[in-house]
């Protein structure tokens with residue numbers, strides 16, 4: 001069964017369900033599953049994709065639900081207006097909360113969402129106008145043109161239409177420029193920022209989107225139950241949403257539906273069977289959920305959907321970008337212009353001077369080698385130039401402009417691109433997508449355009465560029481492989497293609513040939529020569545001396561953070577000080 005047929009079958013079953021003579025209870029269940037799935041789709045985006053854990057989604061559901069219920073009950077406002085009011089209120093709340101907490105390091109967000117989930121619950125329960133813990137009664141049903149959605153079966157269609165639309169929109173989003181940026185923030189921000197992604201903004205976006213989906217679920221919830229009270233919006237439910245996401249497969253949009261379905265059905269069955277088995281009453285199902293969660297995390301980390309998906313035929317990406325127009329290119333600096341000017345930069349880590357007042361320049365159309373024993377400070381120098389770490393003192397200029405102190409992504413925007421000594425990539429994304437991330441700054445479409453697929457023209461151009469750079473570096477055979485499955489040497493080449501996708505004026509390569517075979521090294525050297533011929537400047541850290549000496553125009557040698565010597569490859573090779581540094585002999 002192909003993927004499309006699978007989804008079609010799902011849609012047909014869905015559409016037919018309310019028409020069949022199934023018990024009303026089934027429809028009610030399906031409606032709850034849909035309501036939960038909407039929230040969990042948001043969590044997939046937030047937790048599964050962006051790697052941010054939230055226990056507070058139930059509170060956002062509450063905001064949507066209470067807004068709808070209050071406005072309808074006390075002011076008779078139409079649901080078709082209250083849904084937007086709810087979205088605005090939730091969006092603003094999420095933005096403020098995200099703004100405050102997402103700047104802090106990882107663990108603050110889960111804690112903040114717990115605090116937020118708890119406080120909203122007590123707040124709702126203590127406001128007189130909202131009926132305190134009794135809540136608001138008599139919420140009218142939603143009217144869809146002339147149809148009053150006052151039965152489970154009629155409500156089902158509106159709800160599931162929204163679930164399917166949300167799934168499709170989020171799937172589209174993940175398959176876009178913004179989607180790649182979202183996936184890139186998961187493993188830390190260094191690489192994403194080096195590709196020009198504003199990681200803070202991306203995180204806030206994911207947080208707000210997840211909250212908005214929760215708000216819509218709340219709106220539907222209020223009109224489905226026809227009453228609201230604080231209990232479904234407390235922390236317990238917040239945890240349960242996260243549980244659904246993890247169980248279904250936190251990285252997959254359809255995992256949200258599976259997870260919501262599993263938890264709802266399991267919960268009902270357990271509530272029936274456990275008291276019979278164990279005698280007496282109590283919330284025994286919570287204990288079973290805890291055990292299941294541990295088992296899932298232990299044995300099926302990616303959740304149930306990953307299991308289903310591995311049995312579906314793999315989606316081969318249709319190449320529709322072959323004839324897309326090329327992206328515009330940056331104007332290259334004139335040959336010989338000083339592109340990078342490093343002036344006495346210093347970096348201390350506590351008492352350790354990793355880079356000790358080092359100065360050098362790189363000109364347009366030149367390859368400068370940066371060599372030295374392990375721990376000499378080469379990678380740290382890269383980090384100082386690219387804004388990953390702040391210099392203790394000194395200054396870096398790029399094309400005459402001071403760039404030290406700028407964030408990484410701003411330096412990238414000016415035309416500096418790099419690779420990492422320890423490969424930084426998104427292992428679960430294809431090689432092509434990883435490389436397309438490098439072209440982030442050459443696109444401009446955002447969330448809405450991606451969800452509505454108005455970005456396809458631009459997307460084709462970005463993918464065409466990614467493919468072109470991969471071909472150039474000799475990786476044409478690996479476009480659709482998962483990056484994590486590549487050999488280490490190929491991963492390094494992929495990083496170079498990604499850096500080239502940014503159309504840089506200055507390229508920094510940190511040990512690009514490590515793990516490459518002899519043939520691959522020669523091919524790499526050819527590509528670098530060709531790039532130099534096109535006017536690119538390259539700063540190359542490399543341990544393979546044949547490669548360095550055969551390729552570079554000049555070489556800077558570092559030892560213990562200090563610049564030892566600078567000169568042509570011949571001069572450097574003849575230097576007794578360099579021999580001493582490498583062989584460890586006294587000079």
Ligand code: ADP
Nearest residue numbers: 349352354372373374375376377378379380381
């Ligand atoms: P190289 O790339 O030349 O092998 P590095 O620049 O990685 O050297 O490291 C230079 C020195 O700085 C090493 O002694 C290393 O242990 C130290 N160092 C690098 N990064 C950090 C850090 N974030 N904190 C503390 N020490 C660091």
Ligand code: MG
Nearest residue numbers: 378379380421
């Ligand atoms: Mg290094």
